[in-house]
Amino acid sequence: MQTEKEQPILSIRDLNAWYGDNQILKSLSFEVQQRQVTALIGPTKCGKSALVRCINRLNDFTPDFRFTGEILFKGSDMYAKKTDTAAIRKQVGMVFRKPRPFQCSIYENVAYGARISGINRTSQLDTIVQKSLQKTGLWDEIEPILDGTPEQLSTGQQQLLCIARALAVEPEILIFDEPCGELDPIETVKIETLVRDLTNDYTLIFVTNKRRQAARVSDSAGFLYCGELIEFGTTEKIFSNPQDTRTEQYVTGRLG
Amino acid sequence: MNALTTRPELRKKIVLLSITVIIEGVAFIFFWSVLRKTAATHMQASSASRTSDALPNLLSDLNLILPMSLLAILLGIVCAFYLEEWLSSTSWIRRFIESQVAFLTGIPSLLYGLLAVIIFFGYAGVFKATRTTFQHNTALFYTEMLIFILMVIPVAIKATQEALRSVETPIRESTYALGANRWQVLTQQVIPRAFPQMLAGGCRAMSQAFAAAALLTGIHIWSHTTGLRGLPDRFMLFLGGALLLSNASSFLTEIYVPASTQQN
Numbered sequence: 043m044q045t046e047k048e049q050p051i052l053s054i055r056d057l058n059a060w061y062g063d064n065q066i067l068k069s070l071s072f073e074v075q076q077r078q079v080t081a082l083i084g085p086t087k088c089g090k091s092a093l094v095r096c097i098n099r100l101n102d103f104t105p106d107f108r109f110t111g112e113i114l115f116k117g118s119d120m121y122a123k124k125t126d127t128a129a130i131r132k133q134v135g136m137v138f139r140k141p142r143p144f145q146c147s148i149y150e151n152v153a154y155g156a157r158i159s160g161i162n163r164t165s166q167l168d169t170i171v172q173k174s175l176q177k178t179g180l181w182d183e184i185e186p187i188l189d190g191t192p193e194q195l196s197t198g199q200q201q202l203l204c205i206a207r208a209l210a211v212e213p214e215i216l217i218f219d220e221p222c223g224e225l226d227p228i229e230t231v232k233i234e235t236l237v238r239d240l241t242n243d244y245t246l247i248f249v250t251n252k253r254r255q256a257a258r259v260s261d262s263a264g265f266l267y268c269g270e271l272i273e274f275g276t277t278e279k280i281f282s283n284p285q286d287t288r289t290e291q292y293v294t295g296r297l298g
Numbered sequence: 299m300n301a302l303t304t305r306p307e308l309r310k311k312i313v314l315l316s317i318t319v320i321i322e323g324v325a326f327i328f329f330w331s332v333l334r335k336t337a338a339t340h341m342q343a344s345s346a347s348r349t350s351d352a353l354p355n356l357l358s359d360l361n362l363i364l365p366m367s368l369l370a371i372l373l374g375i376v377c378a379f380y381l382e383e384w385l386s387s388t389s390w391i392r393r394f395i396e397s398q399v400a401f402l403t404g405i406p407s408l409l410y411g412l413l414a415v416i417i418f419f420g421y422a423g424v425f426k427a428t429r430t431t432f433q434h435n436t437a438l439f440y441t442e443m444l445i446f447i448l449m450v451i452p453v454a455i456k457a458t459q460e461a462l463r464s465v466e467t468p469i470r471e472s473t474y475a476l477g478a479n480r481w482q483v484l485t486q487q488v489i490p491r492a493f494p495q496m497l498a499g500g501c502r503a504m505s506q507a508f509a510a511a512a513l514l515t516g517i518h519i520w521s522h523t524t525g526l527r528g529l530p531d532r533f534m535l536f537l538g539g540a541l542l543l544s545n546a547s548s549f550l551t552e553i554y555v556p557a558s559t560q561q562n
Contacts, residue, residue, distance in 0.1 A: 098475060100471055100474060100475065103470075103471075103474070105386035105387050105388050106388060128477045128478065128479050129477065131474055131475055131476070131477045132476070132477030135475060135476070136471075136472070136475040138468050138471065138472060140468055142466065142468045142469050142472055144469070144473075144487065145490065145491060154473075154476060155476040155477065158476065158477065158478050158482050158486075159477065204472065207472075207476065208475065208476065211476055211477055
């Protein structure tokens with residue numbers, strides 16, 4: 043489907059990052075293609091989360107964080123001085139490991155992003171909420187309880203709700219930071235199917251430490267180890283014909 | 299979720315807390331009546347119009363203490379917001395203030411009361427001259443205010459900081475990730491979640507202040523048997539206020555369960 047060569051939506055050039063004196067990312071460079079799933083795999087504590095948090099500027103709140111290098115979003119520098127951080131975060135959404143719905147009704151949870159962008163008309167909000175929930179496949183299940191609290195949903199449903207909440211602001215890129223870490227296998231399958239479906243409209247970055255999951259959902263993959271990007275390429279290449287011995291060891295389960 | 303506990307559990311908690319409050323109330327009224335009788339026997343000769351003086355005295359005390367403690371708590375809350383939300387955890391201002399706050403909250407309120415007494419006695423002659431209320435004497439008024447502020451602000455700062463920290467990072471981050479700015483995150487997510495705990499902290503701070511005030515008045519009563527107009531009542535007012543506020547504080551902390559304990 044994605045045969046023609048497109049302009050990469052996100053390109054990262056020579057990114058180094060530190061927390062205090064501890065260097066967590068070492069000269070990473072790669073490009074994310076539009077409407078593809080890019081998986082980032084690697085053992086825990088290898089800098090996957092730190093990397094994706096750079097991409098939507100969540101590291102701004104971490105004291106002692108500093109970095110060098112460039113992150114280009116649609117060709118313009120994300121960390122340029124004039125950049126509106128809130129606007130960047132609206133375009134680069136994020137779904138976290140633990141589903142954390144807000145303390146309000148299910149409807150308000152999904153409508154939250156639209157509300158803070160200044161949309162207040164009920165009819166508009168209704169459409170946004172319905173569309174986002176339909177995209178995640180949650181609409182039929184929770185339509186009768188839209189005014190209920192999110193606590194009555196299962197963990198998997200809560201995670202889907204969080205995805206719907208992120209989709210409601212119409213991001214260009216959606217980052218999944220180990221979205222299935224807390225879910226059971228059936229819920230995981232649901233999320234994985236959803237991730238594949240979402241590629242029609244969005245660019246996805248999928249962080250996981252499960253090799254097979256990455257192989258199932260992604261179009262291209264990068265293997266991170268100790269802060270270094272060991273290898274980056276199409277999923278097929280990474281998993282069936284890795285160039286680096288460490289990548290081979292990792293995908294075959296002998297490393298990490 | 300930082301939310302109310304389940305309903306049957308809540309009912310049980312409310313019943314238990316109410317029983318405690320009733321027992322405290324009965325003990326309190328009993329103690330008050332005993333104290334009034336003792337004071338009355340001491341003062342048979344001194345003043346006939348004791349009871350008629352009591353109410354205005356009480357009201358003027360409340361008039362003094364309530365605005366002062368509310369102001370101190372507000373200052374503490376603002377200070378805590380500044381420390382927690384604006385300064386980074388590595389800033390030396392924050393480290394300095396936090397160490398001072400830790401030091402001041404660690405001191406039992408009894409010591410503050412004693413400190414106030416020492417300052418009172420430091421003004422030789424002033425203490426003996428106070429026949430009526432505290433606020434008729436500027437030196438005593440400022441001492442009391444100083445002690446109050448010294449005591450209330452650190453507790454309020456610490457409680458508010460803890461309340462703000464109890465709002466989990468993922469909640470803040472997922473709000474930021476939706477494109478919210480710092481002000482929206484603070485007003486729409488952090489404050490509503492932290493509010494019950496902040497309120498409980500404020501109550502705790504006021505309760506400590508009231509306890510110290512009760513101690514001061516108590517010392518005044520027992521060191522002077524003459525000129526007691528309305529003092530037992532004032533003592534009981536402070537004591538009652540301390541009890542009530544500490545109860546309110548525990549009520550709030552019991553009812554609202556922080557996220558970390560309810561859901562893992």
